[in-house]
């Protein structure tokens with residue numbers, strides 16, 4: 102056995118682990134990074150990057166068929182599914198060097214390409230190495246959840262780990278699960294010329310504001326995606342090329358290919374957590390608000406910590422623990438300013454409380470202000486008028502924002518800034534947005550908060566009349 106001692110041992114080289122390793126090493130810590138599979142983890146190889154690249158191919162195909170309104174004749178798109186996958190892999194290849202072993206070794210990190218597991222509270226074994234560290238970070242991510250649906254073990258199916266390598270175009274893709282993976286892949290595939298059916302046990306995009314989700318679902322349905330809601334899958338049958346999915350309400354769906362997108366399972370199986378005294382809860386490792394596990398020398402970050410499962414959350418977790426692991430300073434996670442976005446067209450984005458959550462918390466004191474895309478001049482020019490923003494306001498400060506529409510994922514960042522810094526609506530209203538931009542939507546939402554106070558106030562009107570009488 103090769104014995105290694107270091108300041109910080111990071112297990113998993115995905116979004117979270119890479120951020121910790123890069124930051125800690127560049128600040129002078131002696132860092133060892135373990136990765137048993139692909140550098141870059143889910144986001145680069147099987148998640149955010151390939152899914153957004155495939156959506157970009159799909160958007161190009163859709164765009165070709167929808168130009169007539171702009172005075173340019175529509176064309177019949179001829180999407181080549183395998184070539185779209187080439188594009189996906191080129192995009193992965195372009196980004197991969199940033200996450201590569203070579204780059205991290207260049208930053209001074211010792212990278213070991215092995216799976217690690219605990220042998221005691223202070224020691225991790227990885228291949229021929231036995232590693233002890235002052236602090237250990239578990240950043241092992243999550244994997245597709247495959248539920249024990251009867252018959253599923255007898256038919257071929259895709260998950261996010263296999264879909265981006267599939268080169269034969271599915272004639273009819275059945276997707277079980279109407280969360281962000283299911284809906285993004287539904288739109289990507291329908292636009293690439295596949296027939297698509299989404300089979301969702303409860304409500305599609307059910308974690309989002311219902312009004313915003315409805316707008317996105319309507320858009321997808323209008324493009325031809327069949328979405329069955331309240332359709333809990335009870336059995337899967339058939340064979341390659343002829344898959345059958347039965348639901349509890351007695352319906353049967355037929356397709357050629359099947360994608361499972363029913364959520365995630367934390368990657369804890371290989372870690373031998375018991376040996377280190379690390380407890381799990383729900384869907385992940387039990388952590389406190391500093392992301393410490395029940396072993397006070399060990400942190401858990403990103404998907405494996407069982408909270409919001411996004412790349413930017415894993416990166417944020419990394420920044421939180423670097424402060425405490427390297428400098429010994431207190432550092433806690435907050436969730437109120439963490440946004441998320443689903444990159445369908447139109448996009449759907451949320452930060453802070455949804456309207457329902459805000460009404461529950463603030464009751465009659467809550468004000469909800471909104472602005473519609475159809476009144477934004479840039480949206481009119483670009484024919485992107487479907488959508489809205491609504492901002493939940495309490496005591497003059499935003500407590501949540503929901504945007505459904507073009508570039509919602511870009512526009513939501515302003516509200517994350519506002520929530521992170523407890524900005525007031527007056528500070529948002531003081532911003533000047535360039536005309537004509539989609540960004541004006543944010544300013545107009547803030548304006549909607551002040552309009553009734555200024556334009557419908559008898560006090561303001563009286564004050565103006567009084568002043569006008571006296572000024573020359």
Ligand SMILES: Cc1cc2nc3c(=O)[nH]c(=O)nc-3n(C[C@H](O)[C@H](O)[C@H](O)COP(=O)(O)OP(=O)(O)OC[C@H]3O[C@@H](n4cnc5c(N)ncnc54)[C@H](O)[C@@H]3O)c2cc1C
Nearest residue numbers: 113115116117137142143148216217242403404410411412
């Ligand atoms: C299809 C899809 C689309 C997505 N789109 C988005 C998006 O648009 N935006 C967004 O913010 N998020 C998105 N996500 C979520 C995002 O990918 C994850 O939240 C993010 O990758 C989590 O980072 P992580 O570091 O926790 O884990 P991961 O990135 O999964 O990395 C964990 C790494 O640990 C390694 N590992 C596991 N066990 C061990 C072990 N015992 N020893 C050594 N190494 C180990 C794994 O091989 C892996 O490389 C998407 C996810 C999917 C599946």
Ligand SMILES: NC(=O)c1ccc[n+]([C@@H]2O[C@H](COP(=O)([O-])OP(=O)(O)OC[C@H]3O[C@@H](n4cnc5c(N)ncnc54)[C@H](O)[C@@H]3O)[C@@H](O)[C@H]2O)c1
Nearest residue numbers: 278279280281282283301302333334362363364410442443
């Ligand atoms: N744009 C993004 O940021 C993005 C994109 C994709 C994924 N992600 C991340 O990945 C995570 C996982 O995504 P996901 O879509 O797999 O999970 P999810 O948990 O968000 O959605 C899964 C859906 O499957 C349904 N379901 C579960 N069992 C079922 C059954 N037997 N029959 C029918 N429906 C069933 C659930 O009701 C739920 O709506 C997300 O929560 C998110 O954190 C993010």
